[in-house]
Amino acid sequence: MSHRVAVLALPGLVTADLGCALQVFGPGALPGVPDAGDEIVVCGAGGAAVPTGDGFDLVVRHGPGALAGADTVVVPGYVPGWDAAPPADVLDALRRAGARGACLVAISVGTFALGHAGLLRGHRATTHPAAARRLAERFPGTTVPAGVPCVVDGNLLSCAGPAHADELARLLGRGEEPGAHHPVPVAALRSALSDTCWWALQHLDRPLGLADLAGHANLSERSLLRHFHDEVGTSPKQWLLGARLDRARRLLETTTLPVDAIARLSGFPSSDALRARFTASFGVPPTTHRRAAH
Incomplete structure (x- = not known):
């Protein structure tokens, strides 16, 4: 069976973070690593055009309902609204994904979306270094270790940004050739x-x-x-x-x-x-x- 991956593109999407997700999960994207057979879909809050933080709109065909069948949900960073909660249907979809045990992956300030959904309480997580203090303040039940680029806690995985794509891939079992x-x-x-x-x-x-x-x-x-x-x-x-x-x-x-x-x-x-x-x-x-x- 293929592994289903849903990448949630929120308004203000950081396209470099989206590229990180596609690098890790896209077919044959990592040099020397066989295609893992992932089925990947990019979805948005409204299932239409998503304004990115890089000056253009990204057209997506799916809304947050695409998270329902995903084995892994990836939340790239989004600016400048990461400190405010995403729409209620997005939060509900994230909560349902977490409740059924899907792997939740946050890149950079995408971690805040998981926090707004109440999924970081009692867990360890990381984010972009410039936002780490704010993450700890905004979600006081979350432990944010200093200087740690990637953190795994249960089914939650967070990384500081695209620079750590290789480490993220290794943590997900996609960054090493067989037998390494x-x-x-x-x-x-x-x-x-x-x-x-x-x-x-x-x-x-x-x-x-x-x-x-x-x-x-x-x-x-x-x-x-x-x-x-x-x-x-x-x-x-x-x-x-x-x-x-x-x-x-x-x-x-x-x-x-x-x-x-x-x-x-x-x-x-x-x-x-x-x-x-x-x-x-x-x-x-x-x-x-x-x-x-x-």
Whole structure:
């Protein structure tokens, strides 16, 4: 069965955000990723012409009723009216989609539409950095973590904007080729450890250990181990190793840096340590993987 995706274009639509949704869900839009077979429809509040925030109207054939049969609902950003509630029929359609368990994806200030529908209460969410404080103020039951570009909480997924399309695609299972080694950032974002995991990903070149993660999370090492096991599904040590291997793989595929430099940037103590771990995980040494990728 195909996966049905409804993209809700609200008045003032940010067309770059719409492009992000089409990049993630459109047929063959992501290089190297097979067509997922998504059935995608763009709908508007009135099912007619939608004024965009970029100076032209977008003609759509469907109204908010298209959300009724969607497995995933995407809400791109819309300006300047994001701080005011969308029409009642739009809010009702969003609430019904959330109630039946559809995946709700908000891009940039599109997160506000979910807030107006009452869907963010008691959840974590993010939005465009310039609007993050307002999101927290406007919907006080929502946790808005600082500096986190993408957040998954239950069936709610929000990202700060189109710049994070690749991360959004990975979170939705569409951003990696089959068999790719992508160990944990996705799982980490689903937990209360999200801030610490994102901090660690930004400092992988450092010799991070259990004590560093526990200190950042303001937990004892024993509590951190328990939370990782319960919420991330692995140990902090294995999480860090997976993240380092993922960093090394990406650098091999996208740069011409020598292996010893990649080892340092990925937090391995030496190029030999990287080679041993990489070969054990991927079945080939780093240089062979690089040749195959190019």
